[in-house]
Amino acid sequence: xxxxxxxxxxxxxxxxxxxxxxxxxxxxxxxxxxxxxxxxxxxxxxxxxxxxxxxxxxxxxxxxxxxxxxxxxxxxxxxxxxxxxxxxxxxxxxxxxxxxxxxxxxxxxxxxxxxxxxxxxxxxxxxxxxxxxxxxxx
Numbered sequence: 621x622x623x624x625x626x627x628x629x630x631x632x633x634x635x636x637x638x639x640x641x642x643x644x645x646x647x648x649x650x651x652x653x654x655x656x657x658x659x660x661x662x663x664x665x666x667x668x669x670x671x672x673x674x675x676x677x678x679x680x681x682x683x684x685x686x687x688x689x690x691x692x693x694x695x696x697x698x699x700x701x702x703x704x705x706x707x708x709x710x711x712x713x714x715x716x717x718x719x720x721x722x723x724x725x726x727x728x729x730x731x732x733x734x735x736x737x738x739x740x741x742x743x744x745x746x747x748x749x750x751x752x753x754x755x756x757x758x
Contacts, residue, residue, distance in 0.1 A: 679718050
């Protein structure tokens with residue numbers, strides 16, 4: 621794994637983003653604005669790029685159906701998906717489709733997040749599906 625010490629704010633922002641996506645899926649009634657305000661309040665003493673956090677979370681909310689269609693095309697069934705894995709996949713696919721990060725960075729970040737927040741073997745599943753997505757776009 622690469623040395624991420626020079627990217628602490630970006631790393632922390634993405635970690636909070638995946639947690640916010642999880643919260644969005646866990647309680648679908650909750651508004652994105654409320655989630656953003658909650659995270660800003662809870663983490664006001666930490667350095668976080670809340671502009672990026674907010675725009676990414678809103679992008680995921682806006683593009684949820686398109687991302688869901690991509691998962692269907694990848695043969696990933698939403699009902700069988702662990703909620704944290706789903707959150708990480710939505711983060712990664714949204715970033716690959718609508719974001720600014722290079723795709724290898726997105727994959728590295730998704731794997732890192734998976735190893736930190738999900739089941740020990742989930743990173744393999746996430747890696748395989750992100751790789752399948754990239755190959756389908758070539």
